[in-house]
Amino acid sequence: MRDLISVLNLVFCLFFTLGLVDVQSQMIAVCPDYSVSYHGSCYIFGFGQTMLVHQADKFCRDNHDGHVVEVNTRNESSFLKNYMNRLPRTENYWLGMTDERTEHEWRWFNTDTQVSVFDWSPGDPDNVPTDEDCAIFWSDAGYKWADVPCSTFKAEPVCELSLLDETEIIG
Ligand SMILES: [Ca+2]
Ligand SMILES: [Ca+2]
Numbered sequence: 001m002r003d004l005i006s007v008l009n010l011v012f013c014l015f016f017t018l019g020l021v022d023v024q025s026q027m028i029a030v031c032p033d034y035s036v037s038y039h040g041s042c043y044i045f046g047f048g049q050t051m052l053v054h055q056a057d058k059f060c061r062d063n064h065d066g067h068v069v070e071v072n073t074r075n076e077s078s079f080l081k082n083y084m085n086r087l088p089r090t091e092n093y094w095l096g097m098t099d100e101r102t103e104h105e106w107r108w109f110n111t112d113t114q115v116s117v118f119d120w121s122p123g124d125p126d127n128v129p130t131d132e133d134c135a136i137f138w139s140d141a142g143y144k145w146a147d148v149p150c151s152t153f154k155a156e157p158v159c160e161l162s163l164l165d166e167t168e169i170i171g
Helices: 002-027 053-064 074-086
Strands: 036-038 041-044 093-098 134-138 144-148 159-162
Touching: 036 074, 041 074, 053 093, 053 159, 074 134
Parallel strands: none
Antiparallel strands: 036 041, 041 159, 093 134, 134 144
8 A cells, every 4th residue: 555655656746747847848938949039039040942921921830830020129120130141041031011901001910910110121112013012031132121922922931939928028
């Protein structure tokens, strides 16, 4: 009987410990090894494949439980632009925003909130030659933004994972 109690104690301790480890791992804000982190977000770059924006959106959700990058602050914008300019490659990257519903009113796909910080390249957004309702970090403009057609343009995704509420981290 004493042996049985010992065994039950051991099993309980084991489950308790495992449970505790699990709780702790959910509380610790750590980005995956293959990502870069900045102020509560992880960014995953360099998939080596270009795709349409709706494919990029699905790609980030399905593979990384994240979304195509959203730029919420000037600092985040600078961080991403500087990072892209240092990468040894020249690719265009998707932003997770569109002005499909109302021209010139840009909204984030992920949260359906209005975009408040922009970093357009000179002359953009121009919405020509065709309807251009999606946007990229444009390599030719030092990764300032350009509007492009959603249904035909291909670029690489940058997936963003938010670890904590960003408003808790700013300042
Ligand atoms: Ca963001
Ligand atoms: Ca447009």
